[in-house]
Amino acid sequence: MNNFRKDRNYLLKYSLMSGIVFLFINSALLIIRGGHLSFHINIELAPLALLSILFCGLPSSMLHNCAHGNWKPKMMNTFLGEIFGTVMLYGFKGFKLGHMFHHKFPDDPDYDVHPSKGYHFLQFLVSPIKDTLAVIERVYFEYFGDNESSRRNIFWQKIFFNISIALRFSFWLLLLGPSLFVFFYLPIYILNIFVFAHINYAAHIVNQDGNSEVVNLNHNLYYRIVNVLSMGGYFHKSHHLKPQCLNPAKAIIDDNTPYVTFIHEKKEVITKRLEKRHLRLVKAQYL
Numbered sequence: 001m002n003n004f005r006k007d008r009n010y011l012l013k014y015s016l017m018s019g020i021v022f023l024f025i026n027s028a029l030l031i032i033r034g035g036h037l038s039f040h041i042n043i044e045l046a047p048l049a050l051l052s053i054l055f056c057g058l059p060s061s062m063l064h065n066c067a068h069g070n071w072k073p074k075m076m077n078t079f080l081g082e083i084f085g086t087v088m089l090y091g092f093k094g095f096k097l098g099h100m101f102h103h104k105f106p107d108d109p110d111y112d113v114h115p116s117k118g119y120h121f122l123q124f125l126v127s128p129i130k131d132t133l134a135v136i137e138r139v140y141f142e143y144f145g146d147n148e149s150s151r152r153n154i155f156w157q158k159i160f161f162n163i164s165i166a167l168r169f170s171f172w173l174l175l176l177g178p179s180l181f182v183f184f185y186l187p188i189y190i191l192n193i194f195v196f197a198h199i200n201y202a203a204h205i206v207n208q209d210g211n212s213e214v215v216n217l218n219h220n221l222y223y224r225i226v227n228v229l230s231m232g233g234y235f236h237k238s239h240h241l242k243p244q245c246l247n248p249a250k251a252i253i254d255d256n257t258p259y260v261t262f263i264h265e266k267k268e269v270i271t272k273r274l275e276k277r278h279l280r281l282v283k284a285q286y287l
């Protein structure tokens with residue numbers, strides 16, 4: 001966060017540098033592959049897609065721990081962060097910055113990169129990158145002023161961010177070839193997005209008072225399995241209370257005191273269906 005505050009070109013330089021690096025790597029891969037792209041898909045590799053279930057929680061849980069600097073030695077966080085940020089396509093530094101906002105301002109509609117806002121799950125699923133960019137833009141204007149130079153900077157940040165995503169995407173295609181890309185990389189990527197969107201969606205609830213609260217979830221088979229595959233992903237209350245814990249399932253916290261993250265001045269209007277879901281989750285939390 002400090003680097004972002006000190007350097008107005010922090011994210012612009014990161015996206016630009018990532019773009020140059022992947023342009024170079026992709027060109028090298030293209031040369032190694034004899035300058036031609038094969039689009040032949042070997043259907044016999046289709047069963048590999050089943051492996052994606054085993055790895056569905058890995059990329060984001062590794063990346064997430066890198067954002068918190070939980071690996072030792074410290075430089076491993078940058079190294080692994082860049083690798084798993086490449087798997088997730090959006091890189092490491094922007095994710096880390098957005099995630100620090102999530103911890104500093106959990107459920108704040110203006111500063112959290114994924115407040116629930118009464119979204120349905122599908123809306124929540126497609127909103128993280130858009131909401132992260134919106135928060136970064138808002139904070140950027142607060143730090144550096146809402147002026148022409150800031151707007152130009154934001155404009156180029158978004159352009160180079162999108163280019164770097166496209167280059168990371170083509171990197172995996174060039175590295176793995178079309179069959180592994182389709183039957184191994186894409187299923188892991190898509191499942192991982194679903195798994196972590198649901199973790200953030202289900203563990204940040206609106207409680208009976210209309211305020212936001214973070215809960216731990218481990219009360220059914222699905223949550224238990226995903227908690228194993230994602231290094232305690234649904235132990236989200238424990239994670240917010242002890243973010244330096246590599247696996248929050250192992251963190252010892254006071255589980256009986258509700259962890260309210262945001263008191264909404266104007267309480268969220270929640271639909272009957274959402275209310276039922278939230279109440280069910282709160283109840284499950286205290287079983």
Ligand SMILES: [Zn+2]
Pocket residue numbers: 102106200204214236240
């Ligand atoms: Zn959270």
Ligand SMILES: [Zn+2]
Pocket residue numbers: 064068099103239243
């Ligand atoms: Zn975190």
